[in-house]
Amino acid sequence: MLVTAPRLYIRRPSPTTAEFTVTTCPPLTLRLRLLLAALFLLRLLVLTTAILVLHARFFLQQSAPSPSSSSSPHSHSHSPPPPSPPPQFLALLRAGDIPSLLTTLLQALHQSPLGRATSAVQRALPLPDWAATALALAAGWAACCARVHTTESVLVLRGLGVQTSWMGGGGGWLGWVLGWIMGWGGGTRFIPTEKIRDVLINEAFRGWEVRYYLVVVVEGEEDVVVLFPGLLPRRKIVEAVWRGMRGCLFEEDGEEGEEDGGKG
CATH class of the missing domain: 2.30.29 (PH-domain like)
Structure with a gap:
């Protein structure tokens, strides 16, 4: 097909x-165009998930608060942060502050339904850092470079x-x-x-x-x-x-x- x-x-x-x-x-019929669009969205979803996994493994855990600093004994270190005000993407882009723009974008993605689902899967299936990194890199490579035709x-x-x-x-x-x-x-x-x-x-x-x-x-x-x-x-x-x-x-x-x- x-x-x-x-x-x-x-x-x-x-x-x-x-x-x-x-x-x-094959000839680009309407059905094929819809399939290619769905495949593109799937690739984008896989690539975004791989980036979130790597970012959570090597950046969020380093800045996560320790259990002793929690105000409640029932708080969990892997709980998502509270909702923040809407990020000013355009202001950061106009200012040319690319690092802050990327950081803000990643934080917004972690608070999105996709980010929360990714965090839930990582908590349910704990993997060592090397295994999670290998899976994320393989998924990202497949999303970007795998050929269809x-x-x-x-x-x-x-x-x-x-x-x-x-x-x-x-x-x-x-x-x-x-x-x-x-x-x-x-x-x-x-x-x-x-x-x-x-x-x-x-x-x-x-x-x-x-x-x-x-x-x-x-x-x-x-x-x-x-x-x-x-x-x-x-x-x-x-x-x-x-x-x-x-x-x-x-x-x-x-x-x-x-x-x-x-x-x-």
């Missing part, structure tokens, strides 16, 4: 430019070269922002036209099956550059991209083509 077999989309904005995209993302593309510019790009998808802006900052889950490479010697289809065994690889022979490099290395689409898609690339790179007028809504 969220992932399909690799599909090919061809876009030709001009006679000398062609973009070939292979993706495992993969997209790889090749942009061909006659007279300039070929640009390949790949990225994981389905993670929403959380995964996109972290991937952009840390260099995770994607990348690009540009190959100038003068270094491209040929575009070939190679046949090789992968396990017990025969797979077809679309490769670019680059001058000065011992190894060929494999296009769509993560998805390795089937022969029909590989041949369509091969014909389109050669037509755009090496033929005078290119090949006539129209946008393909999903070959494959």
Whole structure:
């Protein structure tokens, strides 16, 4: 439902430019958009919970009052603090006081229903700090970086070269922002036209099956550059991209083509 077999989309904005995209993302119907929105909210919920767990473990416990300072013998050190006045988020943001803004935001989250539920679960299931930290970090990583679908593309510019790009998808802006900052889950490479010697289809065994690889022979490099290395689409898609690339790179007028809504 969220992932399909690799599909090919061809876009030709001009006679000398062609973009070939292979993706495992199905067509964005209303149902799929709702599912992706629900998945995004789930990721945000998991990430917020992981942050609350880490903050409660290593910051709130250090500043929590000792049992002897309680005015009542029945008071509990893990009880949530009394409600505070509404935080002035905009005032702190305008003042540029980011540490105070983050601290105030975390305190407000701890007083929210999600924060109270997280505290209740931690009291009901006591874990050592190392175990809680490992679980929180694993949950946060999965919320930000786990891929739902993969997209790889090749942009061909006659007279300039070929640009390949790949990225994981389905993670929403959380995964996109972290991937952009840390260099995770994607990348690009540009190959100038003068270094491209040929575009070939190679046949090789992968396990017990025969797979077809679309490769670019680059001058000065011992190894060929494999296009769509993560998805390795089937022969029909590989041949369509091969014909389109050669037509755009090496033929005078290119090949006539129209946008393909999903070959494959």
